[in-house]
Amino acid sequence: MLAETRRRLLLDLITRQGYATLDSLVRELGVSDSTVRRDLEALDLAGSIKRTHGGAVYAGEVRSMPAFDDRTGTAAAEKRAIGATAAALIEDGDTVLLDGGTTTLEVARALVGRRVQVVTNSLPIAQLLAASQQTDLILLGGYIYPRTGVALGPLAIAAMQTIRVRTAILGAGGIVPEGVFNSNSLLVETERQMMRCGQEVMIVADHTKFGRMALARLCGLEEATSIVVDGGLREADRAMLDGAGLRVHVAQANDGRANGVPAETSRGERERNDV
Amino acid sequence: MLAETRRRLLLDLITRQGYATLDSLVRELGVSDSTVRRDLEALDLAGSIKRTHGGAVYAGEVRSMPAFDDRTGTAAAEKRAIGATAAALIEDGDTVLLDGGTTTLEVARALVGRRVQVVTNSLPIAQLLAASQQTDLILLGGYIYPRTGVALGPLAIAAMQTIRVRTAILGAGGIVPEGVFNSNSLLVETERQMMRCGQEVMIVADHTKFGRMALARLCGLEEATSIVVDGGLREADRAMLDGAGLRVHVAQANDGRANGVPAETSRGERERNDV
DNA sequence: ATGCTCCGTCAAAATCTTTCATGGTGCTTG
DNA sequence: CAAGCACCATGAAAGATTTTGACGGAGCAT
Structure with a gap:
């Protein structure tokens, strides 16, 4: 040779x-x-x-x-697609509340550079958006939960009582016909308040979350306004979401650099509401 | 491997x-x-x-x-020494409130791994301490000021109204006989509330801050309890601080691996207060 | 004191550097 | 043309160096 x-x-x-x-x-x-x-x-x-x-x-x-990427690897491409699709549903000038979690972090990634006002209790998301000039960032304080870096507890809940946003975007640990679940009751407590802050409540979750339960119930399916899922969603689950009256957005993960155009939208057009 | x-x-x-x-x-x-x-x-x-x-x-x-890195260059070694000295004055189990700023960030660095409860409005400090298991972290929310990554405004002030800590550690933009100054009036507003939260108020500042004024007056010298400065402090400034009744701690920057033993302490021993 | 952790020392193992032998290549020269 | 020679890449071996694991004593907190 x-x-x-x-x-x-x-x-x-x-x-x-x-x-x-x-x-x-x-x-x-x-x-x-x-x-x-x-x-x-x-x-x-x-x-x-x-x-x-x-x-x-x-x-x-x-x-x-x-x-080293093992953990993040779970449905990474799907999450990125979900993030892009969710971000595309946000108008410039909107106010958004972002929950903590890897899926919502992808939404934040897709929002970088956009002219939006973001409220979050997630340290990683804050870190991501703090540098951005276009994005206004309001951080919710509270006790920082070490494993995930999100602010929880009474301080976070109290802070949200004076805040209203157009869309609250929440992650989910599990989704079943009984509703949306998450793993931690303190987290769920805080997320309940988030839902009250939002004019609309958007759930972001990859298809692996369906049929899985978690420790604490956050809310019933019908309490959310819309949901963004990846293409792996099964027909039965799709029917379940439609049945609960949710707007369902399916994110296509085909191309690596998802451009964020929602692939499919059911139940009517979303109304424009420019500021 | x-x-x-x-x-x-x-x-x-x-x-x-x-x-x-x-x-x-x-x-x-x-x-x-x-x-x-x-x-x-x-x-x-x-x-x-x-x-x-x-x-x-x-x-x-x-x-x-x-x-954040731009300003770090100024008096970096001194700041590290100040951080180590200030951290050494904190007992295990104490609650501390940390203001934003490069000097207080050094205090946070020296506190990593210590069993203390930290309250802060600074994103970089939160980021640094979020991972630590020993350190309890409470984040103050609010509007994130893009340039420095600190949370300011009514949300931050409201959050502090339910919080009390043993020591509030604040940075300073300038120190003159008339008092302590900082560059931003919104910041100063928030810092005033911080001072109310602390049983003791500790100012951390390198010697270059002395004789310099800044836009907004935070407080008179006598309103603080103690101050940590580096060895470059001039005699006249030292006399000014002593005259105001402050406990003055001088940090020695000689060795690179600062061990955090306060080099000098005036006005009596600090009282032990183990939990 | 007891248990845990840290630090220095030491020998074994793994690895590196240096040196030398081998074989091939291309050029020179008788 | 072919032997001779310098040159280079390669492989192998020996000695130097680094890394590693084990052990014992010191330090520290319970």
């Missing part, structure tokens, strides 16, 4: 994984360790990789190490 | 949970405790985490808000 080809292959292997042990590279290429060492040294000198004891790591962007 | 990979994994585990015991990390990675210790030490040195008794907590930089 040509030395140049071998090095390119080497770089490719390391880049793909983010790292590689010398041993694995020797086995992969079928050359001696000396050769691999020399190649790695050259690549290090060129700045493409960084040599470490026992192997090498990719020197460029920290492509967030595939192994 | 590659050492580099192991460290990244380690950092990821700690970042995810905010805190991890050494034991849990040993079990998770399947390596010896010595190795984990060494890795944690390296990560601590790099500033990514902070080593604690029996484990480690996340202490990484608060990214994605570049605006």
Whole structure:
């Protein structure tokens, strides 16, 4: 094999994984360790990789190490599509209340740079939107729940009593015919108040949430106004939502860079309401 | 496993949970405790985490808000020393209110992993402490002031009316005989309420703040209880503070790894008040 | 005191660097 | 043309270095 080809292959292997042990590279290429060492040294000198004891790591962007993304990985593409679709339903100038959670965080991502007023009790969402010039951000205080970084409790509830928004966007831990559930009763308590703040209540949830229950019941299905789900929604669940009188928006996850055009809308047009 | 990979994994585990015991990390990675210790030490040195008794907590930089870094450069070492000294004056189990600002952010850094209850209106500080298991965090909500990431306004003030803390720690834009000044009147309004919340009021400010005025007067010197300054404090300013009846703590910035022992304390010992 | 954690030391294992031998390639030269 | 030679990439081995795991004593809080 040509030395140049071998090095390119080497770089490719390391880049793909983010790292590689010398041993694995020797086995992969079928050359001696000396050769691999020399190649790695050259690549290090060129700045493409960084040599470490026992192997090498990719020197460029920290492509967030595939192994580390496990948890976020659950229905990530679906969540992104849901976020884009939900954001597309928000008008410029609107006020939105965003609950905590990974799905609502995707909504926030899709809202970055939009001229909207966002109220949230989620620290990650606040962090995301604080830098934005266009977005007005109002943070709900309270006791910060360490695992998820959301503000809960009486302080958060009290703060919401003086706040009204056009749309309250809430996540869900589980959705069954009996209603919407979440895992934590303190969280549910706070979310109930959120629902009172919103002229409309939008639930965002990927299809895996359907048929699952969680600890605490947030509300009945009919208490929400609309829901955004991904394409994996089963027909029976769709019927259940329609039956409860919800506007159902199905987000298509086909293309990676979802452009946020809602793919499907049932039960009439949403009324325009520019400010 | 590659050492580099192991460290990244380690950092990821700690970042995810905010805190991890050494034991849990040993079990998770399947390596010896010595190795984990060494890795944690390296990560601590790099500033990514902070080593604690029996484990480690996340202490990484608060990214994605570049605006905050600009001012950090000024008197960075002094500020770190001030932070360490101020944190050393806080007892375990205490409740503390932390104002926004780069100096108070250093106080928060020094408090990471301590068993204290922190109330703050600063997004960066909240971000820093949200992960920590030992630290209870209560966030004050309100309109997020984009430039600095602090929550201000009526919502913040209202939230504080139900809160009492042992020590309120406030930053200052300028300190002159007429009192303590800050640059923004909305900020000052909020800070006034902070002072009412605290049994004691501690001002943290590096020596460059002395003799400088700012837009809005926060309070007279005598309204604060104590002040933490760095070693650059001039004699005349020291006399001014003493004259106002403040406890003055001078932070020594000599060693890089500030251990937080107050270098000098005037006007009596601080009284112990364990919970 | 007891249990837990931390720190320093040490030996074993893994890895790195250096050095040298081998074989192929291309050029020079008789 | 072909032998000789320098050159280079490669593989292998030896000694140096780093990393790792284990152990014992020190420090600290309960």
